[in-house]
Amino acid sequence: MKESLGTTGLLLNEPLLWEKGKKGRCGFSLPRRDVEPCSLDEEFMGEGPDFPDLSELDVVRHYTRLAQWNFGVDTGMYPLGSCTMKYSPKTNEKQASLPGFTGAHPLLPSGLSQGALNMLFEFEQYLNEITGMYATTLQPAAGAHGELTGMLIIHAFHKKQGSKRSKIIVPDTAHGTNPASISLCGFRPVPVTSNEQGILSVQAVSEIMDQDTAGIMVTNPNTLGLFEENIQNIAEIVHAKGGLVYCDGANMNAVMGMVKMGDIGIDLMQLNLHKTFSTPHGGGGPGSGPVSVAKHLEPFLPVPRVIEENGAYILAQDYPDSIGKISAFHGAFGVVIKAYSYIRRMGPENLKKASQLAVLNANYIKEMLKGTLHLPYDRPCMHECVFSDKHQAAQKIATLDMAKRLMDYGFHPPTTYFPLVVPGAIMVEPTETESKEDIDQFIAAFKAIANEAGENPDLLHHAPKSCKVKRLDEVTAARKPCLAG
């Protein structure tokens, strides 16, 4: 194995913000006062918040030190399954920080915001093309917000038809956000079990699909990294009983230019721009979760819609069947700029190539590690593969121990203990932006760790040893929560 990436380094300790500074300092250049002071009625005056006073350098060092305790895609491989931690191109950041975009007020008259509206309009067309759908809204602020929007559209569709349905079918492999989005919308999730191949069977769905079921919510490719091969037949069954088929498109990175969801029976789906379209994850957002729909669901999309009229773009409000508004303004516009830039830089061939290489990387890892780790579904995968800790159980080594040990080797661990259908799951999604050398090094690290599990299991039990902190006491954190200082 090549020399491990993980090494020691000098990390500086840094206290909490309010343990620093001195009253009277300031890290902010206050603008010139060019008007007279004017006092506010005492009745409304507060004391002002108790913030620490810090100099600019105090603030700069504070956050620079904190940043150094973090690991990002720019630091190293971050194969968090289901999260698509691909490289976020730097030019995207540059475009999103153009003053014409950052400074734009959301309520500007449309005549003064043509560039933004033009981009939103074009971007919706691009997503329509990639998904094979008819229309798209960019208003949802994240993937789960898109799911909620989708459920609201399903609800509005049935209401318009005069039918009241109470259930949505959701497979056991679903993201936790799926059942939560379903119930937030007043529906009851009805679980359906995937078959021994890890996918949905036509029969399982037909047994529970009925006239009280509003639709089905399928992640495709699913969270085992497998393509739902029976999707067209399943869609037929759901449609025959008047239901709609929702696709959680969080895993679209596997099939861009290979599969158009609109062509295979999907009625509506969300995309996660922070996954498939390379916008950075920001330590937990902001993301963006556009929803694309087939023609029969267009009337229900959130308002306003961007439309083209006489060569200009305007915001149209008049859609009486619309579900209304899902964000205050136009959604995460700043994120959309980055995804738009990505699609323009990639073009159609490279988008398809990205999906192919994402699938190549995942299958390569699956093949290279399947002797080392237990592979519960030994079939060709899409963009991610799911192992388990079954082989290491005899050595009393769990997924958690291997994940923590990977840190010492300089890798972010994969997603662990998800999907729930695989006990001790290790879900690896390398993405297409990782090179063969980096993937080989990741594979070698995992193999080395599996060896250590036999020879020196304590190394794993006590991992990580090279991070800023050791394993943390999460139980006490939850029992006696300390959420503010």
Add this chain to the structure above:
Amino acid sequence: MIYLPHTHEDIFSMLQVLGVDNLDDLFSTVPEDCRFNGHLNLPEALSEWELNDHMSTLSNTMAVSPEYKVFLGAGSYEHFIPASVSYLLGRSEFVTSYTPYQPEMSQGTLQAIYEYQTLAARLLGMEVATASHYDGATALAEALLMAVRITKRKKVAISSLIHPLYRRVVQTYFEPAGYEVVELPYLNTGVTDDSGLDDMDDLAAVAIQSPNFFGCIENLQVLGQKTHDKKALFVASFTEALAYGLLKNPGSQGADIVGGEGQSLGINSSFGGPALGMLASSKKHMRSLPGRLVGKTKDLDGKTGFVLTLATREQHIRREKATSNICTNNSLCALAAAMYMASLGGTGIRKLAQLNHDKAEYLKKELKKAGFTITFDRPTFNEFVVEFPSGFEANHKHLLEKKIVAGLCLAPYYPELANHYLLCVTETRSKDDMDALVREVKS
């Protein structure tokens, strides 16, 4: 393509390991009739510098400062952002990491969000603040759903002076689950009319925004008391977080839950998003909060560290019984707000808020002098309503050509307020800008 590292040789050797001949064969599990065999109809790839050209062209059409003098607020405010904040926020260790599921490798994000929660709680006068939500509107909707869960009642009363677009989002969230939203009208003094509350029973919550959509400062203390007399939860909302540098915060006036917008705290307008949903509550209701929370704890060696906590409220554990479906939130925006609040400090935020207030008062005074009516005489923060003579709409359009956006026309949101405009002034508008505005609207 510079984002795709694979050479032909790499692809060939990896395919060999897999025992397949070409990339298409990797998709053998996708049934033939599910495949798209065409060519995506998208524009051909641009080089990096071609993209620069294209995006500059688009962004140059936008009406922004300093070329335009924009007197718009209404939920999105132009405030100065120090270079240090933008620079630090660009650190790729913050930008390119994800939700800190692995705390040992994410202490930077975790401590920063813990600090954000603390500063946010102090700003709002609350005990606990979450790691962030999407925007003010969704934070308010989640705050109200939280009240419904806590009280097990299905009706909320919300002020008609809550941002009209926030009310629409609340309506969208509430409608399918069958919850009821009743709107409280407003008085001609520019504050919420709470008299209707007397006849309402079984309320989960009463929601009030202060400063309200007209910029007027509500008497939260009195409204809170009245809400508590009805045994309902008092939910405070806001669109201009900076106001609490000067005004009494919601927590000190009896708010049980606070949900509003933090964009003012170091986040660009960016055509309305991404923004920062701020959500806070008392400790009593902490376990009913939706969204991520960071807590302080110790590691095996007894060293202080931070983790995501109280996860049993969340969708990845509780699934359909979770307090919300939220997963990805707006963490980087919360980080920006923390950096901004840290840069301002207690002393700075006080001065800055006072300056915002004083500038708006100056414009108000000058407009009055010029003969216009300031509709509501209630104290305001940095925005207020002015009535222009009928037919001003044409003048407003004419001013756009002179690169002045003279506020937001209120008629589409409040039909009874024809010819009324909501004007906003922050520290970024100079006295000269305001004098020019007054001159122009007079002529």
